[in-house]
Amino acid sequence: MTLIKFIEIMAILVGAFSGFIEARRKRMDLVGVFTVAFITAFGGGTLRDILLDLRPLFWVTHQEYAILIFVLALVATPLIRTLRHILSEKLIVIADAIGLGLFSIAGVSAALDANMPIFIASMMGVITGIFGGVLRDIVCNEVPMVFRDGKPYAICSFLGSWMYLLMRHFEFPHDFALWSSATFITGLRLLTWRFDIKMGR
Template identity: 40%
Template structure:
């Protein structure tokens, strides 16, 4: 799970750094957005579960990884003509990895299945929410937009049901992550979304 969590941090940091570059932020802004995207959801999960220290304090190479990625990404951006189209891929993979990690941590804490799924969804999505807010954007989670949290929510249930069936760890992780990534990309490509609760007058 540490390897899985490290991958989630790294991929989400790339996503946050690309978001900051798209908003034309400097290095401090890039590190802030990448930090929130990579570590925000897991921090909120740990606070809810009263886990101490927070996961990135207990594993101090996580914020160091975010810092290094923020140094590297600007050198790679000059080879990318448009940033927005590629944001979907690190966003989807980071969300999927963090969702599985969060769900497993909640299950290991003896939480109920539904609570574990909620905490997995929070872990997978709220880093992006915090990054969107700091970038002065309404998070896609809270407005009519291609499905995001729903993908994490469904993928977390797959992990829970697989755990109940005693599937082996690597198989269960792979199935859950692949499902979330494909679901999220398909939601964006085919514009699957929920309607707004109240339609405009």
């Protein structure tokens, strides 16, 4: 339980940062920067919880994360400028890949706890993993990147979610199933990025 919470926190910060960058690219003001970062960070998990009717939402019971994103949004411009010197594209892709793995497995795990059927649980993993970015792109008036670039981003989430479901089915220890599946998603995402693998259409 604590493990899954810790997982979500790390993923949230990566999501918020991706929201900052996209909002800035669209020349949004402070309100837009905060909102888009918030939606990117919490959108996937919130959509999952609304679909499964789980309450209270994670960010409602943990207002400290909302406050953290708010404070970061206030300093987003200097923050991004500073981090740009430190962070290469590579580092951002790595952080994002970690977020994808963590969010996805947190999502599929929450769906199992809510007694969802197995295919729906795998969908909830993917929704938690990618819909923050999908909602970010919709608010920024773009066709969601993850639906059109042909890169196996959601596919990594989907395959890792099934790996987790199978490990749970065969009664592997929870923590081992969780970390190895999340690591699998992150590793697969990085491999496909490194070798620029695209799916056919």
